[in-house]
Amino acid sequence: MLARQYIQDVYQNIGLLCFGDDYLQPFKLNGLFTDSTAYNLVGWVKGTAPEDEDVIVVSAHYDHLGSKGRRIYNGADDNASGVAAMLTLAKVIAHSPLQHHVIFLATDAEEKGLYGAKAFLAQSPVPLDNIKANLNLDMLGQGGKKRRLYLAGAKYYPQFQSLVDSAIRDAPLNLLQGHEGRARGYDRKTTIDYRDASDHAEFHELGIPYLFLSVADHRDYHTEHDTAERLDPQFLHQAAQTALMVLQRMDKTLASDPF
Numbered sequence: 001m002l003a004r005q006y007i008q009d010v011y012q013n014i015g016l017l018c019f020g021d022d023y024l025q026p027f028k029l030n031g032l033f034t035d036s037t038a039y040n041l042v043g044w045v046k047g048t049a050p051e052d053e054d055v056i057v058v059s060a061h062y063d064h065l066g067s068k069g070r071r072i073y074n075g076a077d078d079n080a081s082g083v084a085a086m087l088t089l090a091k092v093i094a095h096s097p098l099q100h101h102v103i104f105l106a107t108d109a110e111e112k113g114l115y116g117a118k119a120f121l122a123q124s125p126v127p128l129d130n131i132k133a134n135l136n137l138d139m140l141g142q143g144g145k146k147r148r149l150y151l152a153g154a155k156y157y158p159q160f161q162s163l164v165d166s167a168i169r170d171a172p173l174n175l176l177q178g179h180e181g182r183a184r185g186y187d188r189k190t191t192i193d194y195r196d197a198s199d200h201a202e203f204h205e206l207g208i209p210y211l212f213l214s215v216a217d218h219r220d221y222h223t224e225h226d227t228a229e230r231l232d233p234q235f236l237h238q239a240a241q242t243a244l245m246v247l248q249r250m251d252k253t254l255a256s257d258p259f
């Protein structure tokens with residue numbers, strides 16, 4: 001699979017560390033008729049406070065819907081955009097590490113039911129108690145006319161509220177607090193609940209604090225029209241800057257207030 005190879009190449013070029021021999025974390029997917037193997041891609045950067053083995057996990061899923069008959073679902077926004085942002089973060093953090101160790105996790109089989117995140121946590125390369133937070137990135141490339149990006153999670157983890165407020169103030173785009181609980185989607189007919197929208201739900205399930213960055217559902221979501229041409233490169237760039245800012249502030253918040 002091209003995306004899988006590409007991400008591993010980038011991890012290697014950046015110089016991310018791996019657990020074991022490579023970046024692959026295989027796990028079984030049980031299908032109706034056949035079992036298959038899926039792969040998370042896991043790399044990490046050592047923190048600057050090595051007496052402290054605490055970890056932040058930055059995640060983005062790299063699988064998409066694949067193809068159905070003649071329809072090809074490219075998944076440019078969902079979630080090549082999140083993966084691109086995560087790789088940008090990995091590059092910056094590899095050059096200027098945080099106090100915490102940072103694991104960069106590209107998950108497989110998210111669209112099938114968050115299986116990659118489940119598998120990562122079930123066979124975590126570090127003790128679960130050391131995982132202090134998850135920053136999950138899913139759909140960062142289409143902010144619409146209003147250039148809106150949402151940051152969710154502080155409702156459940158109020159220790160992040162002042163971080164969220166400061167990020168909203170300083171973000172280079174229109175950053176809003178994501179709604180948890182049901183709210184109207186892009187088309188005003190569907191509802192979305194950011195809590196269960198993506199991989200961070202599995203971290204939340206174990207009580208691991210998360211923050212989640214995402215645009216609202218848009219009309220190309222889960223359609224053949226989710227292509228690279230529909231992305232807004234400037235918006236994606238600013239969304240990646242926002243994600244970096246959030247990650248750096250998460251590191252500071254966790255270091256100053258170990259809860």
Ligand SMILES: [Zn+2]
Binds near residue numbers: 061079110138139198
């Ligand atoms: Zn997604």
